[in-house]
Amino acid sequence: MARRTKRIRVTVNGERYEKEVSPSKSLLDFLRMDLNLTGTKEGCGEGECGACSIIMNGKLVDSCLILTVEADGQKIQTIEGISRHDRLHPLQKAFAEKGAAQCGYCTPGMIMAAKYLLDHNPSPTAEQVLKAIAGNLCRCTGYGSIVDAVLSAAKER
Amino acid sequence: MKVVGQGLPRVEILEKVTGESVFGADVRLAAPILIGKILGSPHAHARIKSIDARKAERLPGVKAVVTAQDLPPVKYGRFVRDEEYFAHKKVRLVGDKIAAVAAIDEETAEEAIKLIKVEYEVLPHFTDGVEAMREGAALIHEEYDQYQALSMVEGRKGNICYHKQTVQGDTNRGFQEAERIFEHSFYAPMVHQTYIEPHAVLARVDASGKATVWVPTQAQFFIRASIAEIFQLPLIKVRVIPTEIGGGFGGKMLPTIEPAAVALARKSGMAVQIVMSRAEDFQVANPRTPCHLRYKTGVKLDGTIMAREVELVFGTGAYCGNGLVICQRAEMLASGPYRIPNVKIDLFCAYTNHANCGPYRAPSGPQISFASESQIDIIARELNLDPVEMRLKNAIEEGDTTPACGGPLKSVHAKETLLKAAEAAGWKERRREKNRGRGIALGYWLVGGMASSAGVKLNEDGTATVMTGVIDLSGTVTSLGQIVAEVLGVELDDVHVRTADSDFAPHSTISAGSQALRSMGSATKWAAEEVKKQIMEVAADKLEAEVSDLVVEGKRVYVKGSPERGLSLGQVGQLSLTHKRGPIVSIQSVSIFPNQPAISAHVTDVEVNPETGAVKVLRYVAAQDVGTAINPLSVMGQVQGAVIQGLGQALTEECIFQNGRMINPTFLDYKIFSSLDAPRVEVHLVEHAAEDGPFGAKGIGEPSIIPVPAAVANAVYDAVGVRISDLPLTAEKILMAIQEKNKSG
Amino acid sequence: MKGIDYFAPPRLEEAVSLLRRYGKKAALMAGGTDFLLRLERGLVQPGVIVDLKKIRDLRGIKSNRAGLKIGAATLMDEIASSHLIQTRYGILAKGAAAVGSIQTRNRATLGGNLCNASPAADTASPLIALGGRARIAGAKRVREVPLEEFFLGPGKSCLQPNEILKEIFIPSPVQRSAGSFQRCTRTAMDIALVNCAVFLSLASKGGVVQDIRIVLGAVAPTPVRVQAAEDVLRGKNPDEKTIEEAADCAAAGVRPIDDVRSSASYRRAMVRVLTKRAIEEALREAGGEA
Structure with a gap:
C-alpha cells in the first residue's frame, strides 16, 4: 500500500518545524528520530512510565501516546528546551544537588512533570509533589530525593 | 579527608538533568541506521520443524535476515555451554530467538518478521523448577550430559542443571541437641529488574570485519567476550562502547540482542539498532530466578540456633546463563548472618521453560532473607523471645565463619547494625494499635572484590584523568574521582573520570555484586598513589629536595614546613614532559579479595486493612553497615532506592505465567511502586572503615534490598496474625489468610 | 500500521460523513490514550483515523437548571478539576481523577473512556449512578440513551457504525442527595479491580432513602447496576444491618472473573466492602451529618 504522509507545522522549544510525517508515527518517535531530540525517553511506549513526558500547549502529556499529526499547530517543550546554554532551570539544579537523578533515564520526564507542577503551583507541599509525579516511574531513587529536589527548586524560584 | 566522605553530586549529573546523556537508544551516527527486530518463539517448548524466511528477505526495505545459518555453530554459556544464539532445532521459552531482520524502518521490520514461517511441534513445558525436576519429566536439554561446563557445575541430571550440597558441622547431631525444631516452606516468584530503559543496542561492522557495539551494559567486557565467542572473533575485533545505562540491577550483564544486531550489521553492511519493547524485555531479558525455599532450624529454648538445613530450588530458565551466580551466592547466604555450628545446604538449579534467569540486586538475598528471617520471627514468637534479642544472641561476630564465606570474617558489625535499627525505630517503646504491626529483619550480604585495573594520569595543567572501564550504576565513577582527588590533594572538579570503552579501558570488573567500588576503587587508589609518587619524584629534582620531605596538598607539591618552596601540580605536569621519567601515569591492578559482611537491619511499621487485606507501610527504618561512605549522597540514594524496590517485591511484584507465557508484561499489570506507594525511608549508616576496600569502603548497591520482604512479612504477622509464605504479600492473599484464621477461630 | 490516513475535522457533521465514506475502515479517536495502545498492539487496524479533538461542539462543560452537559471530547482533567463538577457531581470528579496519571x-x-466500553471505566459507574444519558449523533439525528444501556460488553457499546457520542447529560441532583465513589486497586496508580459508585437521595426529612443507584465496575462484562441491592435500601431508614444486607446483595448480584489482576472471589469480596463503604459515605453526605 502506498505510504501516505501529512505535512505538519509544529513549534518545538521555540523552533518552528515544517515536516512530512507518516500519520502513524508517534510524537515521541518524531522528536527522537526526526528532530534528534533524544532527551525525551521511551520506557514502555504505553503511557505507564512517563519517561516520554513533554509539555504540549501548556499540558503535561506522554508523547508516546500521541500521533505526530495530532501535534500539528501545537507548541511543544521538551527537556532540551527548559535550560538555555549554561543556565540551568532551578529544577535541574536541584535534581543535581539532591541526588534526585541516579541512572538518569526517568529524569527528563520527571523534570517535565515537576515543571508542570511548579508552573501551576509555585509552592507545592510534599504530598502535591508526590501526586504530580505519580505518572513517572523511577526505579532508582525511591522518590524521596526527587520530592526534596522539587521542594528545594520551588523555594529557589 | 577532604573529598572522600563528601556527598558530592555525580560527575555526569549535568548531562542527565539536561537530557544530553546518550543512552542505548540515543546513539546516532552520520550513516543511516537500520531497525532490527527479532522473531521469538510463541511456544515455551517446541521442536522446530522448518524455518522459511524467503518471503521476508524479498520484502522491499528489508536489508538483512539472519538465522542460525548465519552464525558459526557455537554453543556458549558462562557456566554451561548450553545455548545457541538462534534456535534451530528446539525452542525452549516463549521468545526464544529464531531469526532477526533489519529494515529501513520499524514498520517494515515488523512486517518482515510476520513473513517468516516457522513450523513447530509443541512439547510439554515447565515453568516451575520443582515440576521440571520430577522423575520422568520431559527433558528441556536432551543432550545435557554432553554439554561442556565449568568444573564447578555439579550434580547434573535430567532437568537438574546443578545440584550442590554444602555441609558445615553435623546437622543430625545439631537437631538432637536442639530442644525445638521448626520446619517451613516458602516461595519467592520470578520478578523483573524493570530498569526504566529497556535493552537497546546499535552495532556496526566495518570493512576490516571489526564489530563496534554501543550498548547500555553492566559488564562491557562480558559482552565483548560473548560476542567474540559467538562470532569466533579475536577480542580485538569486537569493540564495546558502553552508553549511559538507564538502570541494570543485574539484568544487563549477558548478551540478549547484541549478537543479533552484529549479525544483521555484518550481513547488511549497515549500522543496525535493536530496541526491546517493554513486553519483550519482561518476557526474555534475564529476570530474577523463582525459588522454592525449605528451612529446618533446631534451637535451644533460650533461642540459640543449633542446626539449620536449607533446601533451595531455583528455576533457572531455558538456558543456564548467569543462573549459577544465584546458587553461588545462595550457598554463602542461605544460613543467614548467624553463628550456627551445624548447617547443611542443598541447592538445586533446574532448567525451566522461561527466560534465562539471573541476578537481580543482591542475587538470592531477598528470597533467602524472606524465608530465613520469617522463620526466625516465628521461632522467637514460639519461644517467647524478643525478635531483636533472638537475633542478637545468634548474630555473627568478628572472626566467625558462615558456609562458603571464604574464611574468618572481618569487619563484622551485625549486632551494632541490628541495635542501631532497633533503637532508631524505638523498638522497645512501641504502643500496640489494632491492625498495626512492626517487623524486623536482618539482611546478609558479602562483598568481596574482583580482578580489576584502572589508570590515572596527570595532565600538563595539573588536572588528572582516570582511565576506567567500569560502568557507573550507583555513582561508582564519581567515587573513583573522589578517591583520586583525595590522594592527589585536588578537588573533584580537577579530576576527569568517565567510563572508557573496551578498546581503551584497562580491564575493569563488572558493575554487580556491590564490589565495583571496592575493586575498582582499590586499583584506582593505587594508581593515584603511584602518580603521587611520580609527582614527588619530578618535583624533588626541581626543588632539590628529598622525596620523603615533600607534601602533596592543595593542588601543590612542596617541602614540608616551607610551603613557598613548591610547585603547582600544573608545573609538575609540564616538567614531567622534559624530565627523564616522562609523562606521569600509572595503571594498577587488583585481584580477588576476601569477603566481608555488609549487614542490613530493617524495621518497618505497617497497617493492614482487615476488610481488603491491603498493606500500608507507615514507617521504614533502614540501618546499613557500609564501611566508609565515600559519597554519602550516593550511599543514601542506594539504600532508599533498594528499600522501595524491596517493597515492590514484598507487596506487589511478580511475573505471572500462563502456558509458559508471562501474561503481565506491562507496567499496567507488573506493579512497581509509584511515588504514591513509596514511603519515606529513614536511613542510618553504620560507618567503620573496613579492612579492605579503598578508604575502608564496603559495597552498597545491593544489600539494602535484602531484608525488605521479610521485614514486611513479619510486620504483617504482627499486625493481623497471618503468616504469608509466598511472595508477594498481595492484599488478596492477606485477606484470604485473615478469613481463614477467623474461620478457624 | 502502514498507509493509515488521518483526518481531524473541525465539525461534527464532517466527522459523521467521514464515517459514512470510509465505513469499517474508519476508526474514531479522541484522546488516543487507549486507542493508540490498541493500534500499537495491532488490536485495531484502521485505514483511516478520524480525530474528534478539533470539533468544538464536542468540548466543554455546560450547566443549566435541568442539569449538566459534558462534551464527549472534554478532557478527563477538566472534569476532575472542574469546581462545578466537584461540588455538584462529586462522584464524577472522583471517577475522572482516578483515570491514569496526570499525563x-x-x-x-x-x-x-466511555466508548472504549471497558467494564472498569472509572467514569462509567459514577455517570450511571447519577442517571447520566448519552447523546449520540448520527447522520440524521441525535438520539439519547440512558448510560446504563450504553454498554453491551467489553469493548462494545450501542454506538452504530455511523454514530458518534456527542455529549453526556446529567440531570440536576435533587435535594438531599449525595454520592460516593470507591475503588480498589493493587497500587495507587492502577486500573480498578472493582469500582463502586452510589448515588442516593433522602426523603425531605429524616433518613429514609427515597431513591438510590448502586453501580459496580470491573465485575461483569459491563458496568452494572445492582437493583436488588438498591431495593434493599429504597424506602428504608437504613441501619448497619440493612446496609450490610445491601452489600451482600450486591456481592451476590455480580459476575466477576479471574484474571491476572485479581481472582473472582476477591473481586466479589471487594464488591461487598466497597458497596458498604459507598452507601455509608453517601448517607453521611446526604444527611449532612453522620
Missing part, C-alpha cells in the same frame, strides 16, 4: 488525564476524554 493521561491531560489527553484522555470522557467520551473515549
Whole structure:
C-alpha cells in the first residue's frame, strides 16, 4: 500500500518545524528520530512510565501516546528546551544537588512533570509533589530525593 | 579527608538533568541506521520443524535476515555451554530467538518478521523448577550430559542443571541437641529488574570485519567476550562502547540482542539498532530466578540456633546463563548472618521453560532473607523471645565463619547494625494499635572484590584523568574521582573520570555484586598513589629536595614546613614532559579479595486493612553497615532506592505465567511502586572503615534490598496474625489468610 | 500500521460523513490514550483515523437548571478539576481523577473512556449512578440513551457504525442527595479491580432513602447496576444491618472473573466492602451529618 504522509507545522522549544510525517508515527518517535531530540525517553511506549513526558500547549502529556499529526499547530517543550546554554532551570539544579537523578533515564520526564507542577503551583507541599509525579516511574531513587529536589527548586524560584 | 566522605553530586549529573546523556537508544551516527527486530518463539517448548524466511528477505526495505545459518555453530554459556544464539532445532521459552531482520524502518521490520514461517511441534513445558525436576519429566536439554561446563557445575541430571550440597558441622547431631525444631516452606516468584530503559543496542561492522557495539551494559567486557565467542572473533575485533545505562540491577550483564544486531550489521553492511519493547524485555531479558525455599532450624529454648538445613530450588530458565551466580551466592547466604555450628545446604538449579534467569540486586538475598528471617520471627514468637534479642544472641561476630564465606570474617558489625535499627525505630517503646504491626529483619550480604585495573594520569595543567572501564550504576565513577582527588590533594572538579570503552579501558570488573567500588576503587587508589609518587619524584629534582620531605596538598607539591618552596601540580605536569621519567601515569591492578559482611537491619511499621487485606507501610527504618561512605549522597540514594524496590517485591511484584507465557508484561499489570506507594525511608549508616576496600569502603548497591520482604512479612504477622509464605504479600492473599484464621477461630 | 490516513475535522457533521465514506475502515479517536495502545498492539487496524479533538461542539462543560452537559471530547482533567463538577457531581470528579496519571488525564476524554466500553471505566459507574444519558449523533439525528444501556460488553457499546457520542447529560441532583465513589486497586496508580459508585437521595426529612443507584465496575462484562441491592435500601431508614444486607446483595448480584489482576472471589469480596463503604459515605453526605 502506498505510504501516505501529512505535512505538519509544529513549534518545538521555540523552533518552528515544517515536516512530512507518516500519520502513524508517534510524537515521541518524531522528536527522537526526526528532530534528534533524544532527551525525551521511551520506557514502555504505553503511557505507564512517563519517561516520554513533554509539555504540549501548556499540558503535561506522554508523547508516546500521541500521533505526530495530532501535534500539528501545537507548541511543544521538551527537556532540551527548559535550560538555555549554561543556565540551568532551578529544577535541574536541584535534581543535581539532591541526588534526585541516579541512572538518569526517568529524569527528563520527571523534570517535565515537576515543571508542570511548579508552573501551576509555585509552592507545592510534599504530598502535591508526590501526586504530580505519580505518572513517572523511577526505579532508582525511591522518590524521596526527587520530592526534596522539587521542594528545594520551588523555594529557589 | 577532604573529598572522600563528601556527598558530592555525580560527575555526569549535568548531562542527565539536561537530557544530553546518550543512552542505548540515543546513539546516532552520520550513516543511516537500520531497525532490527527479532522473531521469538510463541511456544515455551517446541521442536522446530522448518524455518522459511524467503518471503521476508524479498520484502522491499528489508536489508538483512539472519538465522542460525548465519552464525558459526557455537554453543556458549558462562557456566554451561548450553545455548545457541538462534534456535534451530528446539525452542525452549516463549521468545526464544529464531531469526532477526533489519529494515529501513520499524514498520517494515515488523512486517518482515510476520513473513517468516516457522513450523513447530509443541512439547510439554515447565515453568516451575520443582515440576521440571520430577522423575520422568520431559527433558528441556536432551543432550545435557554432553554439554561442556565449568568444573564447578555439579550434580547434573535430567532437568537438574546443578545440584550442590554444602555441609558445615553435623546437622543430625545439631537437631538432637536442639530442644525445638521448626520446619517451613516458602516461595519467592520470578520478578523483573524493570530498569526504566529497556535493552537497546546499535552495532556496526566495518570493512576490516571489526564489530563496534554501543550498548547500555553492566559488564562491557562480558559482552565483548560473548560476542567474540559467538562470532569466533579475536577480542580485538569486537569493540564495546558502553552508553549511559538507564538502570541494570543485574539484568544487563549477558548478551540478549547484541549478537543479533552484529549479525544483521555484518550481513547488511549497515549500522543496525535493536530496541526491546517493554513486553519483550519482561518476557526474555534475564529476570530474577523463582525459588522454592525449605528451612529446618533446631534451637535451644533460650533461642540459640543449633542446626539449620536449607533446601533451595531455583528455576533457572531455558538456558543456564548467569543462573549459577544465584546458587553461588545462595550457598554463602542461605544460613543467614548467624553463628550456627551445624548447617547443611542443598541447592538445586533446574532448567525451566522461561527466560534465562539471573541476578537481580543482591542475587538470592531477598528470597533467602524472606524465608530465613520469617522463620526466625516465628521461632522467637514460639519461644517467647524478643525478635531483636533472638537475633542478637545468634548474630555473627568478628572472626566467625558462615558456609562458603571464604574464611574468618572481618569487619563484622551485625549486632551494632541490628541495635542501631532497633533503637532508631524505638523498638522497645512501641504502643500496640489494632491492625498495626512492626517487623524486623536482618539482611546478609558479602562483598568481596574482583580482578580489576584502572589508570590515572596527570595532565600538563595539573588536572588528572582516570582511565576506567567500569560502568557507573550507583555513582561508582564519581567515587573513583573522589578517591583520586583525595590522594592527589585536588578537588573533584580537577579530576576527569568517565567510563572508557573496551578498546581503551584497562580491564575493569563488572558493575554487580556491590564490589565495583571496592575493586575498582582499590586499583584506582593505587594508581593515584603511584602518580603521587611520580609527582614527588619530578618535583624533588626541581626543588632539590628529598622525596620523603615533600607534601602533596592543595593542588601543590612542596617541602614540608616551607610551603613557598613548591610547585603547582600544573608545573609538575609540564616538567614531567622534559624530565627523564616522562609523562606521569600509572595503571594498577587488583585481584580477588576476601569477603566481608555488609549487614542490613530493617524495621518497618505497617497497617493492614482487615476488610481488603491491603498493606500500608507507615514507617521504614533502614540501618546499613557500609564501611566508609565515600559519597554519602550516593550511599543514601542506594539504600532508599533498594528499600522501595524491596517493597515492590514484598507487596506487589511478580511475573505471572500462563502456558509458559508471562501474561503481565506491562507496567499496567507488573506493579512497581509509584511515588504514591513509596514511603519515606529513614536511613542510618553504620560507618567503620573496613579492612579492605579503598578508604575502608564496603559495597552498597545491593544489600539494602535484602531484608525488605521479610521485614514486611513479619510486620504483617504482627499486625493481623497471618503468616504469608509466598511472595508477594498481595492484599488478596492477606485477606484470604485473615478469613481463614477467623474461620478457624 | 502502514498507509493509515488521518483526518481531524473541525465539525461534527464532517466527522459523521467521514464515517459514512470510509465505513469499517474508519476508526474514531479522541484522546488516543487507549486507542493508540490498541493500534500499537495491532488490536485495531484502521485505514483511516478520524480525530474528534478539533470539533468544538464536542468540548466543554455546560450547566443549566435541568442539569449538566459534558462534551464527549472534554478532557478527563477538566472534569476532575472542574469546581462545578466537584461540588455538584462529586462522584464524577472522583471517577475522572482516578483515570491514569496526570499525563493521561491531560489527553484522555470522557467520551473515549466511555466508548472504549471497558467494564472498569472509572467514569462509567459514577455517570450511571447519577442517571447520566448519552447523546449520540448520527447522520440524521441525535438520539439519547440512558448510560446504563450504553454498554453491551467489553469493548462494545450501542454506538452504530455511523454514530458518534456527542455529549453526556446529567440531570440536576435533587435535594438531599449525595454520592460516593470507591475503588480498589493493587497500587495507587492502577486500573480498578472493582469500582463502586452510589448515588442516593433522602426523603425531605429524616433518613429514609427515597431513591438510590448502586453501580459496580470491573465485575461483569459491563458496568452494572445492582437493583436488588438498591431495593434493599429504597424506602428504608437504613441501619448497619440493612446496609450490610445491601452489600451482600450486591456481592451476590455480580459476575466477576479471574484474571491476572485479581481472582473472582476477591473481586466479589471487594464488591461487598466497597458497596458498604459507598452507601455509608453517601448517607453521611446526604444527611449532612453522620
